Amino acid sequence: MAEKDPVVISGGGPVAMVLSLALYRAGVPFITLETLDEPFMDQRAASYHPPTIEMLEGLGLTDAIIPEGLKSPIYRFHDRMTRDVVAEFDLGDLKDELKFPYVLQYEQYKLVRKTLALFGDKPDFDVRFSHTVTGFTQFDDHVDVTVKRADGTSETIRGAYLVGCDGGRSVVRREAGIDFIGFTYPEKFIKIGTYFDFTQHDKNIAIRNYFSDPGEWCNLFKVNGEPPKPGIWRFVVPMRVDETEEEAKSPDALQARLKRFFPRDDDYDVAYANVYTVSQCVAETFNKGRALLAGDSAHLNNPIGGMGLNGGIHDAINLASKLAPVWKGEANAELLDLYTRQRHRASTEFTQAQTIANKKQLEETDPATRAIRLDELRGIGADKEKARAYMRRAQLIDSVKATAAIT
Template sequence: MKMVERVIVAGAGPVGAVMALALVKKGIPVLLLEADAEPREDQRAATVHPPTVAMLAELGLKDDAFETGLQSPIFHFRDRITGDLVAVFDVKVLEGEVEYPFVLQWEQYKLVRAVLKQLADSPLAEVRFSTKLMDLGQTDDKVEATVENQDGDTELFQARYIIGTDGGRSTVRRLAQIAFEGFTWPERFIKIGTRFDFIEAGTGYCTRNYFSDPDEWLNLFKVKADGEPGIWRGIFPVPAHEADEDAMSMDGVQRRLQKLYPKDGDYDIAYHALYAVHQRVAKTFNHGRVFLAGDSAHVNNPIGGMGMNGGIHDAMNLAQKLADVWFGRATPEVFDRYTRQRRKAQVDFVQAQSIQNKKSLEERDPAARQKTFENLRRVSEDIELHKKFLYRSSLFDSLNEANAVA
């Protein structure tokens, strides 16, 4: 095999890992590069929507996912001001219509670990950690990636194609000079993980909860972590005027949790992290022999859990098109269709829906808030509207409409 006869995947997060595995499953050699020395135990994404569960099962990840993930078919919308439960949605109403009628709460680092186990057994896969992409060039028949290895030495790798799955600050996207269009929210988000069990405490919460509050909306989900009692992950907004050190202080962390559910003594904190939040989409997802997928191609706020899912959908779409070209079933023009399809999924669905989700939760006008609540109740209580809502929020509509684009 010539050294050029492979695909380089830059970035071994969840999307890069899935991208590599999907290509290997189709018989395409892959070199997976990661700048970090080892897989990160990154606590960001955890929500896997039903169509994405099906994709992961197709890749042979079902056993790992079901063993270490938490099936969460039900989610609540709540009014944090009054404490009222506004609406309940249950993905199980789609049973018989979809293959996996539930959301799986499966932390992204567990997904990466599961994929790496499979790649280690494949003669078509090479994984290199502590390997930082420094430069990138392409010709008519190959790409050349200059990297710095763990010893600080420079190496040159060749391949037919390179795929940037290296996150929102993508080196691949920068080197390919692809614009990243959109905006950054003025507030930051803080994620706080606690081992306190909100269900055991009798709150009435389920494992996935959205709280509307004009002053401090909240998402609260449970993940399995390393086993019971699991970890509850709260995502809170941090206003622009609040200093990073105040938000990240233990007093600041405890204050947010105590405001959610006052209790005696401090909360047991598993982790907490503060980050800026963006809504951006790359101008193109393909540029010659260079491709983007996942956060390298698009980023959005996490309300609704759509970011990692959209990236995995990118990977599965692109893997099929690369295989078709690789094995002579299609011409490279099909890569333009990849951009058209996956940009539509992002712009028309994920970006629009995640922005609307945030605006709904933080709505300040009392009349507008009540109108939102009334609509949610009406939709949740009508089975056909309930299903329609789930098909959109679970990204079935996004996939179907994007895949129909010629």
């Protein structure tokens, strides 16, 4: 086995880290290649759903990450126009069926850093920064991956398989000729991080909140942030279609957006502001010969519901469980087709469907339809059984079960 080629992973983001660790635990050698010089402070994902936390527990990460995150069993849907709480969901109501009956708020960059801090110095945990995957050639028994280093030199790395964990603009997906099917929303989203503690001023605000509004829906979540100023609230809203990034990120525009949401005389203490283009896309296949896709390289979705990284982690765990026996010669390579069948369905029927519906629900402009949608949600929230069913879908519990049943 020692002479066997390693699995090569393109990208060193959170999905690549989880896949690396899962392969490491399974005794499969890997080389993970990240174009950046070091992990960057990516402020996108922060919400980990219960099944995802269980998967991270399987890798031995939870003892380290849970104490550093924020446990959020409750989340609320609000009507931004009236400021009423439309529905409250409590994952504690699923405690009989969940090992972790809460969403963990923990920034995605911390998952990358923590994995590297715990395993980065192990001789077989081979993660190389400043290495950009530029292409690859497939052969019957291996794949040659071309890599450019930061100093401009190139090399070819021979691998048994190449996994694209290289994000929405994946080189692996492009070079494999795999279509990415879907659409991009015309409006961008802006995320503003502020230290202002909303819970001190509005008792209706929980750690995780969704606000429906025909003019400007919003998501408001808390994360722990970093010392010496811990506790950052992440405020996500759509931008106007004609608004430039520069306009949206100007200090006046940031203050205006926050003050429109929660008026106050003093300025908000803003930690950061980031603009995102948002798409709903799924790759036509997640495996083509020796090239595989996981995470954002395989699927993109809007962040309402916090599903992109969760789905990517589910991909990584699923893929490692199949790649390991295939690599060891204990299973036929056709097992990798099952990876596509399972995770493609999870992406389309669960994540895509749910996130598209989530956005429609929050942004509905027709007053009559909006009233019906909010009433439906009110009814679900008020009925324990319906609320439990709702949370099983929203927290990707159904997705994991349905996927596992596909053969």
